[in-house]
Amino acid sequence: ETGVTQTPRHLVMGMTNKKSLKCEQHLGHNAMYWYKQSAKKPLELMFVYNFKEQTENNSVPSRFSPECPNSSHLFLHLHTLQPEDSALYLCASSQDVPGGVLVRNTEAFFGQGTRLTVV
Amino acid sequence: AQKVTQAQTEISVVEKEDVTLDCVYETRDTTYYLFWYKQPPSGELVFLIRRNSFDEQNEISGRYSWNFQKSTSSFNFTITASQVVDSAVYFCALLGGGADGLTFGKGTHLIIQP
Numbered sequence: 001e002t003g004v005t006q007t008p009r010h011l012v013m014g015m016t017n018k019k020s021l022k023c024e025q026h027l028g029h030n031a032m033y034w035y036k037q038s039a040k041k042p043l044e045l046m047f048v049y050n051f052k053e054q055t056e057n058n059s060v061p062s063r064f065s066p067e068c069p070n071s072s073h074l075f076l077h078l079h080t081l082q083p084e085d086s087a088l089y090l091c092a093s094s095q096d097v098p099g100g101v102l103v104r105n106t107e108a109f110f111g112q113g114t115r116l117t118v119v
Numbered sequence: 120a121q122k123v124t125q126a127q128t129e130i131s132v133v134e135k136e137d138v139t140l141d142c143v144y145e146t147r148d149t150t151y152y153l154f155w156y157k158q159p160p161s162g163e164l165v166f167l168i169r170r171n172s173f174d175e176q177n178e179i180s181g182r183y184s185w186n187f188q189k190s191t192s193s194f195n196f197t198i199t200a201s202q203v204v205d206s207a208v209y210f211c212a213l214l215g216g217g218a219d220g221l222t223f224g225k226g227t228h229l230i231i232q233p
Contacts, residue, residue, distance in 0.1 A: 042123070043210065043223035088162055108155075110164035119150060 002028040006091050006111035013081065014119055021076040021114045023091030030095060032074040033108065034066060037088040049074060081118045088113045121146045123168055123213050127170045133232050140196045140227045142211030148172075153187065154212040154221065164210065170194065198229075206231045223228035 004025045013019050025032065034046040046060045049068040063085075065077040072090055092108040122145040132138045144153065156227040164178050168178065179187050182202075186195045198205055208228050212221040 040225075041223075042225045043212075045221070090164065091160075092164075098130060107166055107169055109166070112163040115162065118187075 002093060003092055004109050004111035006089075006114050008114060009112065010115045010117075012117045012119060013078070015081060016082070017081075018077070018079040020078065021089055021116075023074040023076075023111055024094040025072055025074075025091075025111075027093055027108070028095070029093035029109070030071050030092060031093060032068060032071075033073065033092040033094075034076050035090040035092060037090060037109075038112070043090070043095075047076075059097075078116075083118050085097075086116055086118045088115050121148075121213050121215050121222040123180040123211050123222050123224035124228050125209075125211055127227045128225070129228040129230065131232060134198050134203055137197060137199050138162045138229065138231075140198075140209050140211075140229065141192045142196065142224060144192050144194065144211070144213045148215040152214040154214070155185065155194075155196050156210045156212060156223075158210060158226070160207070160209040167196075167209075200228075200233045203231045203233050204219060205210050205229060 005049045007022045022056060023032065031050045033048050036046055046055060046064065047066040054066065063080050065078060069074040076089060076113065077080045091111040094108045121168060121227055124143045124147045126141055130138060151172045156164040157167055158164050166184065168185055170185065175187050177187065182199045184197045194211060196209065208226045210226045211224045214221050
């Protein structure tokens with residue numbers, strides 16, 4: 001039990017479909033993240049939410065839309081994806097301390113990921 | 120910009136051999152954290168170690184050991200007497216002062232053959 005749960009574990013979707021990835025953390029953390037892991041690239045940070053506010057969006061295409069309704073849940077809404085979006089999408093959480101810099105995010109806990117295939 | 124380089128894409132050794140995974144990083148920050156994560160075939164990332172930039176003391180945990188050399192910007196990871204269960208992808212990561220999240224290397228796929 002990692003404390004961070006992602007559903008579904010596997011997802012196959014067509015390019016015209018709309019789907020959502022869900023992440024839930026049971027650790028009482030206040031920051032949540034979406035990462036993308038492609039086959040031949042380093043892990044890429046996509047979105048960051050601190051205290052439910054989005055603080056980072058690393059030039060992610062608009063076909064990916066995050067939602068953080070509360071500090072325990074994070075969604076990634078997907079629509080009109082491309083085959084190159086096929087990847088492992090990892091959610092993570094950490095405990096950040098407001099006002100600090102390196103006191104924050106000292107350890108991120110990751111979910112098992114969703115393996116997404118776009119056909 | 121921060122950067123983490125894991126030059127070894129794949130390493131294959133026979134069980135019981137020692138193996139070292141290299142990690143070289145770049146950052147302009149004077150204070151930062153370094154991490155190693157293990158990713159087994161199941162996909163999740165498992166935290167192994169965190170080291171801050173002020174602590175260059177090497178650490179040993181069972182068969183795992185880490186060598187932090189600030190002078191060469193390296194944070195290498197050694198597995199002693201490797202086992203088949205060590206087979207996984209290992210990621211080195213860096214958290215600098217202004218980063219929101221971690222900067223990861225590409226990972227090293229470690230294969231331990233019986």
